[in-house]
Amino acid sequence: MVRELARGGMGVVLVARHPELDREVALKLLLSEAASPQAVARFEAEAQALGRLAHPGIVAVHAYGHEGQHPYLVMELVEGEALDEVLKRDGPLEARRAAELLAQLSDALEAAHQAGVLHRDLKPANVLLDRAGQPRVTDFGIAKDVERETLTQTGQVLGTPAYMAPEQAAGERARFGPATDVYGLGATLYALLAGHPPFRGASAMNLLVAVMHKPYEPLPPEVDPALSAICARCL
Numbered sequence: 001m002v003r004e005l006a007r008g009g010m011g012v013v014l015v016a017r018h019p020e021l022d023r024e025v026a027l028k029l030l031l032s033e034a035a036s037p038q039a040v041a042r043f044e045a046e047a048q049a050l051g052r053l054a055h056p057g058i059v060a061v062h063a064y065g066h067e068g069q070h071p072y073l074v075m076e077l078v079e080g081e082a083l084d085e086v087l088k089r090d091g092p093l094e095a096r097r098a099a100e101l102l103a104q105l106s107d108a109l110e111a112a113h114q115a116g117v118l119h120r121d122l123k124p125a126n127v128l129l130d131r132a133g134q135p136r137v138t139d140f141g142i143a144k145d146v147e148r149e150t151l152t153q154t155g156q157v158l159g160t161p162a163y164m165a166p167e168q169a170a171g172e173r174a175r176f177g178p179a180t181d182v183y184g185l186g187a188t189l190y191a192l193l194a195g196h197p198p199f200r201g202a203s204a205m206n207l208l209v210a211v212m213h214k215p216y217e218p219l220p221p222e223v224d225p226a227l228s229a230i231c232a233r234c235l
Contacts, residue, residue, distance in 0.1 A: 002014070002015040002016055002017060002024060003015050005026065010030065010031060010039065011028060011029055011030045011031050012028075012029050012031065013026055013027070013028050013029075014026070014027040014028075014029065015027070015077060018062070018074065021062065023077075024077050025062060025074050025075060025076065025077050026059075026074075026075040026076065026077045026078070027072055027073070027074060027075075028072060028073040028075055029067075029070045029071075029072045030043050030070060030071045030072070031070070040071055043071050043073070044064070044071070045140075046073065046139075046140045047061060047064035047073055049112075049117045049140045050073075050075070050140055051064070052115050052116075052117065053111065053112055053115055053117060055107075055108055055111040055112075056134070057104055057105065057107055057108030057111070057134070057135060057136060057137055058108050058111065058112065058136065058137045058138075059075055059076050059078055059128065059136050059137065059138040060075065060076040061073055061074070061075050061076075062074040062075065062076070078128045078130050078136050078138070079130060079131050080128050080129045080130040080131055080136075081128070081129055082124065082125050082126075082127065082128055082129075083101075083124035083125070083127040083128070083129060083135065083188075083192075084123070084124035084125040084191075086124075086129060087124055087191060087192070087195055091195045092192065092193055092194055092195040093192045093193070095193075095223070095224040095227055097192075098189060098192040098193055098227060099224075099227060101127075101135050101189075101192060102185070102189050102192075102227075102230070104134065104135050105122075105127065105135055105137065105185060105188065106185060108135070108137045109122070109137070109178075109181050109182075109185060112137075112181075113178045113181070117140070118176060118177070118178065118180060118181055119137065119140055119181050119184065120168065120176065120180060120181065120184075121139065121160055121163070121164075121184070122137070122163065122181055122184030122185055122187075122188055123160050123162075123163040123184065123187070123188055123191075123197075124188055124191050124192070125139075125160075126138055126139040127188070161199075161201075161204045161207035161208050161211065162187070162197035162198075162199055162200065162207055163184055163187040163188065163191075163197055164183075164184070164211060165179070165180045165183035165184065165211075166183075166211055166212050167180060168180060169207075169208040169211040169212045170212055182234050183234055183235060185234055186198075186230070186231050186233070186234020186235045187234075187235065189227065189230060189231055189234065190216070190219065190231050190235070193219055193220075193223045193224075193227060193228075193231070194217075194219055194220060194223070198216035198217060198231075198235060199211055199214070199216055199217070200217070216235055219231060
């Protein structure tokens with residue numbers, strides 16, 4: 001191990017040197033205290049989904065395995081920062097930059113969908129900008145392989161409330177499809193243009209209700225009309 005890159009309630013991402021590849025990689029570990037059968041199944045689903053995707057806009061996976069009670073992923077190390085951190089620091093992006101990122105993310109999602117994989121949690125925090133400023137989609141931890149039985153049941157909510165589609169907020173698994181990711185893409189574009197997600201609330205439940213039953217906050221009037229129209233189509 002070289003250093004710790006990130007840590008959350010479910011796992012930790014380390015920077016490590018791969019002895020066979022002779023280069024630094026990102027090592028994603030599921031913490032033993034979080035390694036329920038369902039969490040392990042989702043972790044394995046991420047490995048399988050990423051293993052089938054080869055696209056410059058998607059973070060690559062090199063290997064999957066277990067070290068004791070810790071399932072792990074060996075992934076491409078992307079040096080840069082998450083898009084949500086850019087928004088927190090710099091605020092909304094200029095229209096041209098937002099349009100560039102939209103096109104690149106759309107291309108990556110199309111590749112995933114053509115491979116039969118839905119992301120289901122697209123948001124700025126799951127987009128890394130490399131040193132060249134190119135976006136890389138990551139964190140397919142709740143991805144669904146559309147050719148296999150899903151890991152979720154009707155009524156179970158998976159995703160991030162502020163960026164999830166209405167069918168996700170309602171837990172309507174049968175309605176999940178490519179359009180679910182298109183909604184996440186539109187919500188991400190909205191955040192690039194407004195500096196915040198299309199819905200805001202005091203609690204996750206308030207957000208879920210808003211996503212299902214209320215219109216999103218209007219974009220600022222100075223936003224490019226063409227980009228506003230794309231948001232409206234996606235959302």
